[in-house]
Amino acid sequence: MKPALLFLLLVLSACRWTAQPESGRHAKAQGAEPSAPNVIIVFTDDQGYADLEPFGGANLRTPNLNRLADQGVRLTDFYVAQPVCSASRAALLTGAYPNRVGVSGAFMPDTGRGLALEETTLAEMLKARGYTTALMGKWHLGDDPALMPNRQGFDEFFGIAHSNDMWPYHPLQGDVFNFTDLLLFENETPLRALEDQSDLTRLLTDRSIAFIEANKQRPFFLYLAHPQPHVPLFVSGAFQGKTGAGLYADVIGEIDHSVGRLMAALERYQLADNTLLIFTSDNGPWLAYGDHAGSAAPLREGKGTVFEGGVRVPFIARFPGRIRAGSEVNVPLMSIDLLPTIAGITGSPLPERKIDGKDAWSVLTGASDHPPHEAYYFYYGDNELRAVRYGKWKLYYPHSYPSLNGREGGAAGLPARYETLELTQIALYDLQRDPSETRNLAAQHPQVVARIEALAQRQREALGDGLRGQAGRERRPLGRAPD
Template sequence: MNNILLLVLALFNAMFSVSQEPEVNTPPNVIIIFTDDQGYQDIGCFGSPDIKTPHLDKMAQEGIKLTDFYAAQAVCSASRAGLLTGCYPNRIGIHGAFMPNSRHGLNTSETTIAEMLKAIGYKTGVFGKWHLGDNQMFMPNNQGFDEYFGIPYSNDMWPFHPQQGPIFDFDPLPLFENETIIDTLTNQSSLTTQITERSVDFIKKNKDHPFFLYIAHPQPHVPLFVSDKFKGKSERGLYGDVIMEIDWSVGQILAALKENNLDEDTIVIFTSDNGPWLNYGDHAGCAYPLREGKGTALEGGQREPCIIRYPKRIKPNRVINVPMMAIDILPTIAELTGAKLPDNKIDGKNIWDIWTGGSTISAHEAYYFYYHVNELHGIRYGKWKMYYPHKYRTLNGRKGGTNGLPVEYEYNTMEQIELYDLSKDISETKDVASENPEVIAKIKLLGDKMRLELGDSLKNQKGVGTRPVGKVEN
């Protein structure tokens, strides 16, 4: 009997001899992988029938898949500004896509994710496409990034554009390393590989420091380029080859984290800047089952595939249907790292509880979809998406172009308010505005409130809270 008591006491002491001090959550490394013009369906786990993406599919199994995640706007520069600052792009004066030699860019008075994290000791790097102003004052090294390798704007802004001459007069496309042009590109086939190799080197070099790595792939924006190792590999043609190489790149990043014992302590976020450029046809992505694509506030223009992996703190293999937007990433990273939020007002909110399953309620009462400089086109409110009357571009059922040559868009006009129940009608095929006047009334009140703050040029209503875009004075 005494022996049994002694054994029980020994087991009891063994169970409680471990220190009861609370676990210390060290700040994670942060990696954002941001593609260009990728469609909602262009990943295996989001339903692609003809593009193999084993690394992204595994990443979703080991993390979370966000089905209702939105880009900040449906076009390049504005979307990137929203991601990096946590603001609606029109709050910070950015719309559309900056052209080369623009006198405007992301105002250096704004705080980027890189600046926020650098202030608490993070190493920061961006590899790929910048597109927030190519004047030196707006470039990455002046926006919080220690290292930069890539192109300053979209990869089609070069002399080989199909409309060079009649419409455009682009200079050679420069390749930057920090503030120095190291090459001008005439072929982009090795760019995805170079960006990946630079990113892996950055991880290895900074394995003993917390880091923020922003991988902004220029692909699959046209013109499409892929290395020989993936050429002809996809059932989807060249576009599928490009996505397969991006998937390979994701695999290289995740492997580098494991090799350097950083896997558990790194949050990796994969998404895209806007939907597919549909008039490029067989060189464009697929937003199915969503309506329309890039350049519209409709679902296909801004709802994007999003996958997040953080083994230490995010439980795996979950699908989350709560609406979220790229503007929410900055404040969520601030929560995870203990960084101070920007002094300027931002629009994003901390959505960490949603990622971890602690909440299934959106952090926002509504999300606002602006386009065409400062036109409020749509509002997402719970399961509802309401659109104000506006013009939008479309192919009206026509096929897009072939072999990298686009067809012209047509323009349709919504003549009156339209309302869709996205929980039943993700493709936005049935306008239910007439059946839900109380929902329309509620959303219109929210829209009126936002118009007072950010304006709406459709209503000739100037916002009082919009901050100025950066401008070269001389």
């Protein structure tokens, strides 16, 4: 063969193998690798905004998460869609507001309710693209066999079906609750009832690393959903008392160690440069538990409220060579945006059913400082539209919410009793100047209130509003187990 012809064939072959259909708009701009990127999401439970050193955690030590932030991007204004377990997870996995897909609150065991099988999860989207998928940890989107993770796009599941406090040792067992055993599952098979959760963080990390090793030659999606630091708190023996700052700090220390082990595994198998690694939480801290809860300081309130402490959570993402190391983004984003963003970088088609999230890749990479949405909407309770984030502003509608009202939380794993407080008038806060939401500026900025109200009314027409008795025309039913 002539040298010139041989050279031409080699060039054409190289072009063929480096093509990346559909994701080229992201990959080309960032110098993408020819292989599909791996995706890992570490999703903790009830971890507050200030429970990491990069987000102000003065009494906690998180060296591995510090390193992750130094190597990636830290989002200061990242939100979950609702401040509670099941609804938050539904938004993450579907890219839709949870009330769009019929999910609200936290599912109790054995109710036959869960995420509808007709919805497309992040795992199903990536599985259709050729990815191997795994959930290690907490599911909480339906504990009936027909609604469990293996029916929702996950090739592997190792973990628990619902929250770790839904077990016979709940402090209110027999008075308020009557929970049965908390089961540890291997796919759809219950392995054993958990009597002690001390080794769960370590076991989930072990299984995650084994999954990475087994799939190092193919694209994979790993969803590591730690049940901690949701109460009851547990750490393995190596971390008991290690920090000297109490059990909660020990739990955060073990979670940080888990992230360090994942990072080391990616380096060991030479996967770090082709893996998007995300760390975030499902909602803010459960303040009623006092010394067994985290902190959202300086943000207002915590879990169970749509104030900043309930829905703004820590977020770190690393993707070497594509996300600028050591960067910080102050643009508001929400968990609903992760699915379409991941769709973009993996070349995956979006779900056929309507979703709410938008591709935020340009924001994550610093190419744009414009949020993908004009506003974000915060629902809670009986489909109540309680708040709207609009640029630097956040507006609240009158509603009731749980609060300690300045009192201390509980101690040693027992909760303090919340009071029910009433927000009696519209409140508008400038989050740039007042992140603690202390100065109501609604009277001074009526034009901002009017603009947000116009956007909110459009949202009510689509998804409803229990505060105003509107049903919404676009809500879809939640999943139910067969009779």
